[in-house]
Amino acid sequence: MLEIKNLTVNYGAICALRGVSLEVKQGDIVTLIGANGAGKTTTLRAVSGLLKAQSGEVLYQGRNITNLPAHQIVKLGMSHVPEGRMVFANLTVLENLMMGAYLQKDKTVIQQEMDYVFGIFPRLKERLKQVAGTLSGGEQQMLAIGRALMSKPKFLMLDEPSLGIAPLLVKTIFEKIVEINQQQGISILLVEQNANLALEISRYGYVLETGRIILQDECAALRQNPQVKSAYLGGM
Amino acid sequence: MTEFLQQLINGLSLGAIYALIALGYTMVYGVLRFINFAHSDIFMIGAFAGYYLSKHFPRESMGGGLIVLAGAMIICALLGIIIERLAYRPLRDRSKLNVLITAIGMSLLLENAGQFFFGANPKAFPVLFPVMTIKLGAVVLSSNQMAVFIVTIVVLVGLRFIVMRTKIGTAMRAVSFNPVAASLVGINNDIVISFTFGLGSALAAAGGILYSLNYQAIDPLMGILPGMKAFVAAVLGGIGNIPGAALGGLLLGVIETFFNGSRWSTYTDAIAFTLLILILLFRPAGLLGKAQVEKV
Incomplete structure (x- = not known):
């Protein structure tokens, strides 16, 4: 589904990603965990076209989408829920959802999608x-x-x-993420500081540290990994 | 009382023109966060487009007048889109100051190109619409003032409809709030920005023609003062706020006209800028603008 090869991203003179490679298979949930400033958000932003990559490749369904503008990447069936949510605060909920379907011309499809969204989030x-x-x-x-x-x-x-959300709602939202993945077969790449939660619902995980992948494994194995335990799962 | 009403009507008709220009400033500010200083010259080009178009259509006729008006609006819409594409878009990712300076340069270019092509001498603007005066009691409404009111109302209602009810209008509001989020839902910001420039410039053209109908002489530097005042009107209403621009324009027009009718009429042109200073001191977000608060 998605394959990132040796991705490098700079902010001016600062190197944010130093050759990141990862893969998300069809129907999978993959998580990217790491401390603040490790480059998690940068990775997603480079994939969805918000940031320019200096080198490396992003392949989506076998197609090279590196440095394609964001609005064209959406057309290919990739959607990015950005950090900080970025809802259009000046628009109504309905208008926000309609903007989500900006590229969809078929009204019946829009209605179907909207019903599906209401099913998940009444x-x-x-x-x-x-x-x-x-x-x-x-x-x-x-x-x-x-x-x-x-x-x-x-x-x-x-x-x-999960950022800035009441703990009870976090649980609901993560359940819904799993539901979206299982019911719709939508592949998911999840970036999360709450490593416990992320490793719980994902199948495969990558650990990012200062712009490099330092570890990758099945999530079940990562949760047992002493290095991950001490650094990201709060000791024990 | 009669005099008061008469002055009020005169003020509203001047204010409506300010409002039309102010809308362009505010809409462009809404999506790009910069002041398009060339906007006042698009107002001037609108007047000249009307002047040259009117040579080919019947004067003092409703149909001819409307065609000239629509034609000038289309010409200016295209001009606005071209200016954004050539002068502003290449600087989109640079500091805002660069674009601002470019806008001032574009303004000077249009003014001087205007003097070169149209000539620096004032030209008499033709009478586009049928001449008649409407008397409401002792209050007199000229056909030009009627044209101003009708065109302004139609334009404001149409604009409200576009911004609030259509997909491109909703996209404009989305881009204005957060261009990054807008691109993530598939909105091509460039198209929305072009559309905004086109729309704003068309309104400026309408303002230019209505202004010229009432003042009857046009020249390539005619946009400077009304443009600056309309900018004040946009700030007065709250820059980036569309109803605010309309309100600010009307308010400024009325205040100016009453001032003009008083014994301080010499200072009429100063009143707009005094207002600007006052609003920036006491209510910098403008009458309808809200101070931006970020939710975390």
């Missing part, structure tokens, strides 16, 4: 006419994921979906 249906800026953090996260699903993606990237 809360959004209750708040349809409300301006998104007035939603709680958790509701905004639901909206951000819902908006991303409106484009009918085959591949979804989630950046810190």
Whole structure:
């Protein structure tokens, strides 16, 4: 589905990614964990076309999409839920969802997607006419994921979906992520600081440190890995 | 009382023109966060486009007038799109100051090109619409003022519809709030920005023609003062806020007209800039603007 080969990204003189390679297979949930500033968000932003890569390749369904503009990548069925949710706070919930389906011309498909989103996040249906800026953090996260699903993606990237959200809602949102993956067969690349949660719902994981992948394994194995345990899972 | 109403109508008709120009400043600011200083010269080009087009259509006729108006709006829309494409887009990722300076350069270019091609001497603007005066009691409404009101109302309602009800309008608001998020849902920011420039420039052209109908003389530097005042109107209403620009324009027009009718009329042109200073001191976000608060 997605293959990243030796990706390098610089911010001016600062090297944020130093040759990152990873792979997400069809139907898989893969997670990228690491400390603050390790380059997790940078990786996602380079894949979805928000950042320019200096070198390396991003292959999506066998096609080279390196440095394609973001709005064209969406067309290929890839959706990115950015860090900090970035809902359109000045638009209503409905308008946010409609913008998610910006490239979809077929009204019946839009309606189907919207019904599906309401099935997963009934809360959004209750708040349809409300301006998104007035939603709680958790509701905004639901909206951000819902908006991303409106484009009918085959591949979804989630950046810190647990950030700034009440613990109870975090659990719900992670359950929904698994549901989206299993019911729709959408492949997922998940970036998360809460490594416990991320390793729990993902099949395969990569550990990023200062712009390099230092470890990769099945998540079950990573959770037992002493290095991962001490650095990311809070000791023990 | 009659005089008050008469002045109010005069003020609103001047204010409506400011509002039309102010909308262009505010919409472009909304999506790009910069002031397009060449906007006032697009207003001037709109007037000249009307002047030259009117040679080919019947004067003092409703149909001819509307064709000239629509033609000038289309010409300016295209001009606005071309200016953005050639002058501003290449600088999109640079510091805002670069674009701002380019906009001032573009303004000077249009003014001087105008003097070169149209001549520096003022030209008499033709009467486009049928002449009549409407009397409401003792208050007199000229056909030009009627044209200003009707065109402005139609344009404002149309603009409201485009921005609030259509897909491209919603995309404009989305890009204005967060261009990164907009590109992640598949919105091509370039297209939305072009559209915004086209729309704003068309409104400026409408303003240019209505202004010229009322003042009857046009020259290549005619845009400078109304343009600056419309900019003040946009700031007054809250820059980036569309209803704010309309309100700011009307308010400024009325205030100016009343000032003009008083014994301080010499200072009429200064009032707009005094207002600008006051608003920046006491309510920098403008009348309808909200101070930006980020939610975490």
